[in-house]
Amino acid sequence: MRKILATVWLLALPLLAAGTSQWVLEESTLIYHVAHPLHDTVGISHSARGKGVCNNGQCDFLIAVPVKSFDSGDSNRDLHMLQATRGAEFPMVSVRTHLPESELQSAIIQADLEVEFAGQTAQYKQVPFQRIAQGNTVHLSGTIPAKMSDFKIDPPSLFGIAVKNDMPIRVEMNWHPM
Amino acid sequence: MLLSPFQSGIRWIMKTARLSVLALILTLAFSHVSLGQTATETKPATQENNSGQQQADQAKPDQAKPQNLPNAPSSSKPSLGDLGFPPEQTQANPQQQALLDKRTHMLKVHQKLGFITLFPLAATVVSGFGAGGRSTSNSTRDLHAALGGATAGLYFSAAYFAIRAPKVPETQTRGQIRVHKALAWVHGPGMVLTPILGAMAFDQKSKGEHVHGIAQAHGPVAIVTASAYGAAFAAVAFKF
Numbered sequence: 001m002r003k004i005l006a007t008v009w010l011l012a013l014p015l016l017a018a019g020t021s022q023w024v025l026e027e028s029t030l031i032y033h034v035a036h037p038l039h040d041t042v043g044i045s046h047s048a049r050g051k052g053v054c055n056n057g058q059c060d061f062l063i064a065v066p067v068k069s070f071d072s073g074d075s076n077r078d079l080h081m082l083q084a085t086r087g088a089e090f091p092m093v094s095v096r097t098h099l100p101e102s103e104l105q106s107a108i109i110q111a112d113l114e115v116e117f118a119g120q121t122a123q124y125k126q127v128p129f130q131r132i133a134q135g136n137t138v139h140l141s142g143t144i145p146a147k148m149s150d151f152k153i154d155p156p157s158l159f160g161i162a163v164k165n166d167m168p169i170r171v172e173m174n175w176h177p178m
Numbered sequence: 179m180l181l182s183p184f185q186s187g188i189r190w191i192m193k194t195a196r197l198s199v200l201a202l203i204l205t206l207a208f209s210h211v212s213l214g215q216t217a218t219e220t221k222p223a224t225q226e227n228n229s230g231q232q233q234a235d236q237a238k239p240d241q242a243k244p245q246n247l248p249n250a251p252s253s254s255k256p257s258l259g260d261l262g263f264p265p266e267q268t269q270a271n272p273q274q275q276a277l278l279d280k281r282t283h284m285l286k287v288h289q290k291l292g293f294i295t296l297f298p299l300a301a302t303v304v305s306g307f308g309a310g311g312r313s314t315s316n317s318t319r320d321l322h323a324a325l326g327g328a329t330a331g332l333y334f335s336a337a338y339f340a341i342r343a344p345k346v347p348e349t350q351t352r353g354q355i356r357v358h359k360a361l362a363w364v365h366g367p368g369m370v371l372t373p374i375l376g377a378m379a380f381d382q383k384s385k386g387e388h389v390h391g392i393a394q395a396h397g398p399v400a401i402v403t404a405s406a407y408g409a410a411f412a413a414v415a416f417k418f
Contacts, residue, residue, distance in 0.1 A: 020254075038415050038416060039415075039416055039417035040417070041417075049261040049262065049263065050261070051256040051260050051261060052256070053254050053255065053256050055254045060254065060255035060256060061256070062255065062256040062257070062258070062260070062261070064258055064261055064263065066263070066267050066268075072353070073352065073353045074352060074353030074354055074355055075349055075350060075351050075352040075353060075355060076285075076351075076353070076355035076358075076414075077353070077355075079278065079281065079282075079346055079349065080282055080285075082278055083275075083278035083279060083281070083282040084282075086275060087275075087278075088270070088271045088272070088274035088275035088277075088278055089270050089271070089272055089275040090270065091267060091268060091269070091270065091271070092258065092263070092267075092268055094258060096255070098255075158289075158414070158415065159289065159293050159415065160290075160293075
């Protein structure tokens, strides 16, 4: 009996020492907003996938979405967006963040984001995300204050008038532990 | 040999202590190995992210690299490969980018020429109201004909760039662009018919005749054509 207990203890120790937890993105809605004097445009994607790994009190999160998955309701506009953002050459948008695990319990999570898009990387410091826990699921919502110039995107124009440089991205995500 | 309960207790504690030390050593060894494995496993995943990422790294000399960040992720950070996207979604496609670039360039020319066409078109419509009359020669009629010719020339140039712009495979036309394209079936034939009917009407007027026969349709066809063209412009300019 003692030998069995000791063996179990021996096997369990490495697992306890690891202290790792993982999160997976269950569902998401990402919405970009672009403004032009003649009309505003929004593009929506539900195709993001994400994973978070927490180890020794520190967490790394990665969220990625295909550029072509954004739907503005107009196929011509979507193809122009894909061209302007070099979406065929750089097909994914990825967002990375590194947080202390304790931050995941806050009602407002201030995240330092590293966004890779259109072949460029931009960083956004202290982006606030509202956190609402619903059972086993954690709902996060916030807006990334992205600008086209951050990614060296030439603002597309319509009838000689360029769209505004601001391109805020609204993020709604549901995460749950693996 | 019989042992007292005290002695057997001491023995059990010693045995457990030895096992604990062994477990501790194994734990340290295990965690070191598993960290090493994670680092080795992450490397190819980062490399196979996509060629776009590598190109991105090359294209951003002035941007901070992740390694330089104070809070740079540890070796256990998730990679794009962990997310399970199909390879065709994550791999760069330079051929398609070239196709999109060409398409956008041609459609920008189409947009510019189409926008410029609006002005002679409007002027042609306005001058058309003074192009009638009973006289065989009329300067407004000449101006109307010249503006009509310029409009037709610009229109067909704009149409050429729209028709010749490469199509992107597996793309279904959605949204207001459908209205824009559908209206081309109205103003396209109208732009062919209007100058023909106009030339017939001009010829009849020049001979001192009343406009008769099919040439009488010149005005109504022109109005429908111009209206369809204006609506096609509005379909891309404004959101309904």
